[in-house]
Amino acid sequence: MSTIVCLLVIMFIPDDRPKLVKQVSLFFSAVGLVLCLWLYHAYDVQKGGLQFVERILWVKSLGIYWFMAVDGINLPMLLLTAVVLFTGVLTMWDLELRVKEFFALMFLLVAGVYGVFLSMDLFWIFVWYDVSLFPMYPLIAIWGGTRKEYGAMKLTLYLLAGSALILPGILYLWVQGGAHTFDIFELQRIGFSPLVQKVAFVMLYLGFGILAAVWPFHTWSPVGHVAAPTAVSMIHAGVLMKLGAYGILRLAMTLCPEGLAYWSDFVALLATVGIVYGAFVGLAQTDLKYVIGYSSVSHMGMVGLGLSTMTVNGINGAVFQMFAHGVMTALFFSSVGYIYDRTHTKMIPDLGGLSNTMPIASAFFIVAAFAGIGVPCMASFWAELMVFVSAVKTFPVRGIFAVLGLVVSALFMLRVVQKTFYGERNERWAHIPDVTLFMATPRIILVGIIIFFGFFPRIILDVIQSAVVPFVAGL
């Protein structure tokens, strides 16, 4: 466990390296990946519960603990973070502008993400959460693309408005707990009165929901994705949005189960609207990144829907969906990033027939699109299946609407694939070389993961289940 903490510290080293920055950051992201894989391997599925616990009293008078641990829910998230960071660094290999600052900020962001996933103390979760948010501003505003300053400012303000709700929520629970502790599990043991739970749940749900792009608080997300540089989009859509869903699960649902029971209708409604809305708006977009942005809104809606069912399958599916969607969006953005770098456009009408000139690059996008639709043998298929099965059981009408939303999203994905990659060969792009093997490596890794977990979902589901089963039993 402490190795992970060490890793966080080491991550800051690239700050002072001059030209080596890229190699150094690649090395450290690889170390992170290996450590996460080791952690994944070392995690005892049979035993379940919290493992690799580190718990030190931090501020005595307030009951703040440095409390880090791994369980079945955050483990897949850690793995996801490590994978996306590693591939993200590889994707940005061509970066030339202010390289050192870019990687330093990116590592700071990821350090925050690791921190949120690992911490089991409300105070630290919030600290890490904010640490992971503010590097987004310079990352988008300096290295971004379309309307970068607007996108960066909108994103930062939206997300921090979210934390403006989370902080009072956390403090409210701390005061109501009466035991002066920020430790999640102690607070959970104490329990809260139904009224407190209802109030606190709304604050935490809305606060984290903004980051999870819950409809109607999603508008920052497509704009931010479009404005961000490739690797940042990958981390942002792949990992950062998961922080929101993870926060809802870890804080709001763990501490306020009755609050969730009270609001679950509302949560499910917002999630369903998000799925359908995201799909329909995605249909109308002409910018590749906007399409992916709205499909993310739609997919994150599925996570919300799964969580709101409060069943083992639903939450299992939601966590799995977080993982699957993270890998998938990373692949999406990474392939769009490549296309954009070469053609300097990401407008669908300008492209077309790309599969003739760059078959491999197109293949990556198409795989991602299939994963997004939920084609069998892809990781997201299992996740979506589980969410829908439990959703239709719990909320029949909304469940059916959500499935319809998925059909629409299949429609728009296929439309994009058809217009961008098939059709007539476009002579403007004829001279562009296809992906080199080195540039293809990160995408191959991502595709591999999607397909691997598509064939062997048990490997990850067992881990998730080891935490979800006791969790649901405790609700």
Next chain:
Amino acid sequence: MMKWVLFTPELYYVLMALVFFCLSLRIKSEPRKLYGYAIVMSALGLVVTLIFACQEGMLFFDAYRVDLFSQVFKVLLAAGTFLVIFCCSELKGIDERQHAEFYFLVAICTLGMMMLVSSVELLTIYVSIELSSYSLYLMVPMRRNTEMFAETGVKYFMIGVTASAFMLFGISYIFGVTHTTYIVEMMKVMPGVIKEPAAIIGIILALSGFFFKQALFPFHMWAPDVYQGSANQVTAYIATASKMAAAALVIRFVGFTGGGSPVFVNVLVALSVLSMSFGNLVAIIQKDLKRLLAYSSIAHAGYMMVGILSMSSRGYSTAIYYAIAYLVMNFAVFMVIMKIADDGHNLQIKELAGLHKRSPLLALTLMLGLFGLAGIPPTVGFTGKFLVFAAALEKGYLTLVVIGMINATISLYYYLIVIKAAYLLEPVRPYPAIRLDGWTKAMSIGLMILMVYLGLFPDQFVALTEAAARSLP
């Protein structure tokens, strides 16, 4: 004789004032030498204050109380004075012939504020507040190009005197109700009379004098003009040290009323909300960096009030912590301003363009300082806000805390504009490179470490502030 030991820090600043008074009598002025004297003396002052930080006792017929609370603030004041003088190596904003007077007034003002944080008797409070105020009234118009900024000095003086008059009026009411000017005596009588309108009016009027120093809405009118109109060093002094003293006094004064009167508490809540919202909203449209900081200081007075109005021991201790945090962050920002505008002009936000190339160190200091002011972890500003809001929520002010957090988000917008200027914009015409000596570099690195350290490891400091809050009468 022993009792005078308690008074040593104050005596030291009297000595410092005397030295500079004598130096100011000379016709020839040697700025470099004066700066050397000043920095050595203020550094010694900090050491002296630190040595006597653990004293306790009463002086002057119990009108003067030396306890951990007052000593913590004295250390902060001495530190603030030292830091401001440290940045005076390029005191271009003030005429060379007046440098000795400037240091003299700084010493006197620090003396007045040190007395202020120890006074527990209304008239002593009044005398010390006037002592510090009058030196500030003199320091503000000392700037070069006085014609341009003459209005500033007059405005500050007029508003200040009016506030004093209100305060005296309020004090007379309090005296009329409680028949004493000693705060300790008053605390015994207060619970019986706190519901009387006269007592509430008296307390609020008296507090308005202190709120004036703290620049809390609606007593903030002077702040933007004074921040903009006075020399950068004077502004830094007002923004850091003077705010400290006012905060200490408000904590002590609010503390003795004990929260027995809902009307009084509601007034404080309203002032705090208005102060936060007004300060943050108006700051958005500012173009001058010092003016922007003036409005942000109004907002910060509101945040501090959130802790104070909880009227609990935790509330006071968190407000003290917030004051420490504010001193460090604000000073970091002002140091950057003073170093960039080393010829003493007012810094516009757009002049920051390309700062990350001209001086990466200052840009980083500025960014951390501003993130601190905005309340972003892992800086001290976040921990301060967190503690203050925790204290307020403990007393059930949920709405107030939500408003406070919304304000923190609003404030982030204009801090981000400044950071954007420093990191993203390219300058229209090249600005000269910034000269930094080794000391300044060390200072900015030190401040950055301090900001993060205080933010991430607050344990000891929270314990210290809690001990200080317990020592309140």
